[in-house]
Amino acid sequence: xxxxxxxxxxxxxxxxxxxxxxxxxxxxxxxxxxxxxxxxxxxxxxxxxxxxxxxxxxxxxxxxxxxxxxxxxxxxxxxxxxxxxxxxxxxxxxxxxxxxxxxxxxxxxxxxxxxxxxxxxxxxxxxxxxxxxxxxxxxxxxxxxxxxxxxxxxxxxxxxxxxxxxxxxxxxxxxxxxxxxxxxxxxxxxxxxxxxxxxxxxxxxxxxxxxxxxxxxxxxxxxxxxxxxxxxxxxxxxxxxxxxxxxxxxxxxxxxxxxxxxxxxxxxxxxxxxxxxxxxxxxxxxxxxxxx
Amino acid sequence: xxxxxxxxxxxxxxxxxxxxxxxxxxxxxxxxxxxxxxxxxxxxxxxxxxxxxxxxxxxxxxxxxxxxxxxxxxxxxxxxxxxxxxxxxxxxxxxxxxxxxxxxxxxxxxxxxxxxxxxxxxxxxxxxxxxxxxxxxxxxxxxxxxxxxxxxxxxxxxxxxxxxxxxxxxxxxxxxxxxxxxxxxxxxxxxxxxxxxxxxxxxxxxxxxxxxxxxxxxxxxxxxxxxxxxxxxxxxxxxxxxxxxxxxxxxxxxxxxxxxxxxxxxxxxxxxxxxxxxxxxxxxxxxxxxxxxxxxxxxxxxxxxxxxxxxxxxxxxxxxxxxxxxxxxxxxxxxxxxxxxxxxxxxxxxxxxxxxxxxxxxxxxxxxxxxxxxxxxx
Numbered sequence: 001x002x003x004x005x006x007x008x009x010x011x012x013x014x015x016x017x018x019x020x021x022x023x024x025x026x027x028x029x030x031x032x033x034x035x036x037x038x039x040x041x042x043x044x045x046x047x048x049x050x051x052x053x054x055x056x057x058x059x060x061x062x063x064x065x066x067x068x069x070x071x072x073x074x075x076x077x078x079x080x081x082x083x084x085x086x087x088x089x090x091x092x093x094x095x096x097x098x099x100x101x102x103x104x105x106x107x108x109x110x111x112x113x114x115x116x117x118x119x120x121x122x123x124x125x126x127x128x129x130x131x132x133x134x135x136x137x138x139x140x141x142x143x144x145x146x147x148x149x150x151x152x153x154x155x156x157x158x159x160x161x162x163x164x165x166x167x168x169x170x171x172x173x174x175x176x177x178x179x180x181x182x183x184x185x186x187x188x189x190x191x192x193x194x195x196x197x198x199x200x201x202x203x204x205x206x207x208x209x210x211x212x213x214x215x216x217x218x219x220x221x222x223x224x225x226x227x228x229x230x231x232x233x234x235x236x237x238x239x240x241x242x243x244x245x246x247x248x249x250x251x252x253x254x255x256x257x258x259x260x261x262x263x264x265x266x267x268x269x270x271x272x273x274x275x276x277x278x279x280x281x282x283x284x285x286x287x288x289x290x291x292x
Numbered sequence: 293x294x295x296x297x298x299x300x301x302x303x304x305x306x307x308x309x310x311x312x313x314x315x316x317x318x319x320x321x322x323x324x325x326x327x328x329x330x331x332x333x334x335x336x337x338x339x340x341x342x343x344x345x346x347x348x349x350x351x352x353x354x355x356x357x358x359x360x361x362x363x364x365x366x367x368x369x370x371x372x373x374x375x376x377x378x379x380x381x382x383x384x385x386x387x388x389x390x391x392x393x394x395x396x397x398x399x400x401x402x403x404x405x406x407x408x409x410x411x412x413x414x415x416x417x418x419x420x421x422x423x424x425x426x427x428x429x430x431x432x433x434x435x436x437x438x439x440x441x442x443x444x445x446x447x448x449x450x451x452x453x454x455x456x457x458x459x460x461x462x463x464x465x466x467x468x469x470x471x472x473x474x475x476x477x478x479x480x481x482x483x484x485x486x487x488x489x490x491x492x493x494x495x496x497x498x499x500x501x502x503x504x505x506x507x508x509x510x511x512x513x514x515x516x517x518x519x520x521x522x523x524x525x526x527x528x529x530x531x532x533x534x535x536x537x538x539x540x541x542x543x544x545x546x547x548x549x550x551x552x553x554x555x556x557x558x559x560x561x562x563x564x565x566x567x568x569x570x571x572x573x574x575x576x577x578x579x580x581x582x583x584x585x586x587x588x589x590x591x592x593x594x595x596x597x598x599x600x601x602x603x604x605x606x607x608x609x610x611x612x613x614x615x616x617x618x619x620x621x622x623x624x625x626x627x628x629x630x631x632x633x634x635x636x637x638x639x640x641x642x643x644x645x646x647x648x649x650x651x652x653x654x655x656x657x658x659x660x661x662x663x664x665x666x667x668x669x670x
Contacts, residue, residue: 037431085625092363095427096566097624099365099559103617106556110610114602220555223532224435227428265439269432276417276429 006128006135007257008250013141015249016148017207018038021222022229022241023155025199029235031172031192032087034094038078038101040223042197043204045105046071050205051118051214060123067201075197079190109216120209144206151202152242168192221265225252228272314491322484329473329480338544339584344479346580347538348486349575350564351573352533355400355494357562358571360526361430361506362418366430369437370531371409374538376441377406377446379456381580382543386457395459396478396543403539404532407544411531415524434558436481453549456542475544482540486533491573493529502526563616566623578631588613 015099021043028036036042049070054063057264060263086093124143128135137145159165170178171188204219212218233240248268255267325344329337353367361573364370383404385395414433418426441448448454461474471476502513505522513519542548564583568575590611594604627634 035428037424037427082621082625090361092357092361092425093624093628095363095424098561099619100557100617100620100624102618103556103559103563103613107610107614110613111603111606114606117611147343202571217555220435223544224428224432228432231425231428260443262439265432266438266443269436272429272432273417276421276425 002134003257007253010053010128010134010138010252011253012246013144013249014207014211014253015138015246016145017203018222018225018229018249019229019242019245020148020151020206021200021203021226022233022245023152023238024203024228025226026218026233026235026238027196027199028097029230031168031189031196032083034083034091035227035230035235036196037095037098037195038105039226040219041102041105042071042074042078043200043217043222044045044208045074045109046197046201046216047120047204047208047218048109048113051113051120054121060121064202064205067205068198071198071201072194074201075193075195076190078197079193083193106216113216115216116190118214119212122209126210140210147202147206151199155199155238164191210251224265225268228268228275231272232275259284302517310352310495311492313489314495318484318488318491322480325480325484326477329476332473332476334470334472337470337476339545341472341479342541343580343584344476344483345537345544346561346564346583347483347577348537348540348581349534349561350568350576350583351483351486351490351562352537354565354568354571354573354576354579355490355502355527356530357498357565358569359494360502360523360530362523362527363427363562364414364430364527364530365427365528365555365558366414366433367534368533368553368555369430370411371433371538371541372437372548372550372553373410373531374403374405374535375542376403376454377535378403378539378542379548380447382456382458383454387617391450391459393459393635400482400536403542404535405537407538408528408532411535412524412528415527416533418527419520419523426535431555431558434553434555437553438550449549451550453547453551456546456548458543458546479540479544479555482536486536487573490529490533494573498522498525522523529634560616563620565630566620566628567630569634572627572632574629575630575632586615590615598657 024039025036028034028039038152046067048068050063052063053066054060057063082097082101083094086097108113122140124139126138126140128138128141130136157165159169167178167183168188168191170181171183171185172192175185178188205223207222208214208218225247225248229244230241231244232247233242233244248271251267251271252264256264259267325340329340331516332340349367349371353364356364378399382395382399385398410433414430416518418429421429438451441453442450445451461469461471494502501512501517501522503521504515504517509519512522538548538553541552545552560583564579565576566579567582568577568579591608594607594611597604597607599607623630629636
């Protein structure tokens with residue numbers, strides 16, 4: 001039972017990170033109808049930024065800030081430099097171009113830092129705290145959950161209470177009408193990419209030191225997990241992404257804890273296949289058909 | 293692209309039909325390639341075998357993506373299914389004391405079947421999905437390959453891979469034919485078979501059905517096409533071709549290991565078919581050739597650069613990845629029809645210039661503009 005509670009609570013903590021990474025996918029999907037296959041590699045690049053800044057300055061928090069700002073800059077650059085030029089063609093083209101971005105980023109990281117694993121420091125202990133004789137969350141898990149909660153509240157406020165958020169939603173859902181009403185649609189799209197990449201950068205900095213290990217290909221599995229979360233939750237639904245993230249996090253934690261960590265990618269694959277066959281529009285989504 | 297389907301005149305007795313002509317071309321190409329192995333060094337013959345193995349996979353992938361509009365990032369996993377299917381059955385036959393052609397043909401068929409079964413499963417799950425959803429599903433499959441091989445490490449050999457006992461060249465050929473040369477023959481024959489089958493399929497009614505489903509599912513359904521069946525069958529066939537490629541690769545390298553069928557290799561296959569030109573079997577050949585030639589070229593470039601040993605080693609592993617990534621981005625933006633499309637366009641331009649010089653007056657400028665713009669669709 002203790003083991004179960006520990007797995008459940010640590011699963012919720014890692015699920016929160018998956019939820020944030022999936023939220024970054026949902027942001028771009030809602031803004032541009034693109035699944036950003038480069039998001040994993042972009043997040044790996046910004047985690048190297050955090051690694052380099054933390055190594056140079058000795059401060060974890062400066063590294064974290066640099067990664068988030070670097071993410072925004074990278075999102076801006078990828079949208080303006082690459083994705084913009086294939087927009088409006090077949091959806092396959094944008095996926096393939098994003099894969100090109102993945103390859104370029106992974107190659108540049110490999111050349112700059114090498115393909116071996118780099119150790120990353122974390123600011124809080126990862127030893128679980130004991131509550132009433134049961135090991136539960138570690139201080140680091142609590143920090144992750146707090147960061148995710150702040151982020152989700154901030155995004156909720158941004159999209160529902162501010163005029164920028166309203167314009168972004170308008171530009172995504174009715175670009176023609178928004179343009180007529182004076183919304184700078186193209187600028188909103190770029191802003192969406194920058195925000196999404198910053199969110200992805202934060203998620204990667206939170207999760208890479210604990211379980212993936214810093215490596216140019218570290219985020220390949222993270223992207224697959226986040227994609228699964230987005231499919232389970234429904235690509236159109238931020239709330240679905242949050243709930244789906246927690247569900248996938250707990251599933252992975254249970255599979256790892258009871259069956260072994262090598263089975264985790266297989267469990268995610270099985271979940272993805274089952275959801276796609278049984279309920280292709282996502283468990284938390286109201287939309288009918290899943291067609292790009 | 294659908295507007296460019298060539299119209300063949302049937303019933304004419306003077307010219308052979310397209311299927312006969314394709315058979316003739318394939319046999320001629322097969323003879324030429326096999327003849328060429330006699331003048332190649334063993335290492336080059338080995339490389340020819342690798343190109344032929346890749347060609348099986350890229351031919352299947354280019355039809356799936358280009359004609360069917362179904363993007364698979366999991367073709368490396370399908371090749372792995374072919375390689376492990378080949379390896380397990382070849383080892384089982386060896387343990388049972390079998391030898392001769394049986395120990396070559398049965399494992400190859402087992403590889404094809406293993407990949408086709410996985411492909412049918414993915415195709416069924418993917419039949420309701422399009423574009424990014426299918427791509428994500430197949431991505432999840434290829435990322436799970438190392439997990440699967442280490443979960444079943446007792447059968448599949450874990451990270452180190454599965455060593456394979458193979459059937460070598462027949463004794464009668466030994467005085468004249470080298471080991472690598474024989475492997476190249478097997479690989480070339482497999483690739484020729486794949487090209488023949490897929491070529492006939494793509495130019496026949498099945499190819500038109502696949503393209504119709506890609507262009508407009510609702511219209512295809514109205515025309516009486518079973519959309520789900522077409523998608524599942526085309527994915528299964530593409531997987532079978534990739535499986536044969538993986539089986540041949542396992543035969544040539546005598547090992548099946550998860551590291552060879554990584555996500556990066558899957559992305560390389562996608563790059564190969566984009567560079568060659570989506571939907572074009574000739575382009576699949578160019579792509580497979582580049583997959584072998586470019587990494588070799590970048591490795592030798594990395595060796596000659598005056599940099600530190602650490603950096604040289606990093607460049608060696610990543611320079612090909614960088615070049616392929618840049619090629620992919622630039623081509624998708626500038627020339628989505630790839631090498632083959634660019635060659636076809638150049639040929640068209642030459643022909644137009646030629647006919648403009650001839651006795652017949654050049655047509656009005658309108659068709660030229662239309663022809664230059666048309667290839668950018670799809």
